[in-house]
Amino acid sequence: MQIQTIKTWSFIHKWSSLICTVFMLLLCLTGLPLIFGHEINHMLGKEVEPPTMPADTPHISMDEMLASAKALYPARVVQYVFSEPDEPNSWTFSLGKTPTSDDDTKYVKVDARTANVIDEPKFNEGFMHIMFRLHVDLFAGLPGMLFLGFMGLLLVVAIVSGVVLYAPFMRKLDFAEIRHNRAPKLKRLDTHNFLGVVTLVWALVVGVTGVINAWSDLVIKYWQFDQMAAMTAPYKNLPPPTNFASLQASVAAAAAREPNMQLGFIAFPGTDFSSPHHYGMFMRGDSPITARLFKPVLVDAQTTNITDSRNVPWYLATLLISQPLHFGDYGGLPLKIIWLILDILTIVVLWTGLVLWWKKRNQYAPDIESRIAMNALKA
């Protein structure tokens, strides 16, 4: 490797890391509680589970659950209905002022066996909401998401340049050697190199999937423009319906179309994931991958006929598959604990890198060429 090449990579590593480090520390710190979001919400009493009943208790009609939710907010419009894969005995209804409004949305969680209202979760407030917004968009909406996506891209550059520089710095050391008895800065450098190279693949996977997720809003918008518009094109110039068919009958029609899939969520007519004429039934599989790959089934809201159904295109599939690899929520509690440990180790890598730079910046630091020459003379 040429000296100039090492100097160039060193410059790339230093500046790509420095620019993104503060934001990466923020993302790692806010990511910690998000890994255990489900558990923390339970602990804070923010997630109420349906009461225990015999396992074979049948589910009642979706229409009855819809009536229960609407009874609480009769002036509002139901936008979406969704359920967690690990909690099949409840459905949560979101109700807005209009089908597409996203301010002051109300949520109503309904027991799928009794149609009783279990809870009115507040997804838009509290500690976890603050952590989520800081992690996703810094409370700045799409510009915030894209900015953090760019920081993620710099992290990827820092990781790749770090790998290139790993060889020159480790040539005289064994793998995983930490010089405990030497100066603190050498111990810090060894820790940075060791933890950095061991967590490399995880950091790269989480970094790249984070960058992909930063584009999620734009990817979904493009999917709506590209696919949803084509699926609903035959209804484009028709007047909006005034009478709607049974929701349960529409769900049954979608289930009959995709018998090996489960219902993930329903987009009501007029929302961003349907048309004024359709219920958008989003079906999912039962493995960690297929549970994320939603398949839209459009059901005519007046007749309950299926009008279109197609697999998600590659760009949306990439986004959907990247999400579990970023969140670490696909292997139960053991995987969450591993995610927690790797997240903390990444914080250590970021912190030691920052301290190495900070301590060095005011000291005499021979350039890399001189250091290599000195090392060679000592050898």
Place this chain on the structure above:
Amino acid sequence: MSTQNLTQQTANSMSAKTPTIFLWPSILGSMMLVGLIAALVDDGGTIEAIALILLCIPTLLMVYVYALKPLFNKSFR
């Protein structure tokens, strides 16, 4: 020998050692990648269990390096 020649020689020797330097990081990285993907294709089965073990190995290595290895070094010194 000029400094420039010396530095170039050293730089060349670095390139020669690179494959061994990256041996263990490559093994660990492969384990982690296989673990991450394997856990994604299985839900609660044997493959997922193996995947989680693979993902635990780097963590165990760190426990060894930072906790056990210094302890052994002290004991045997």
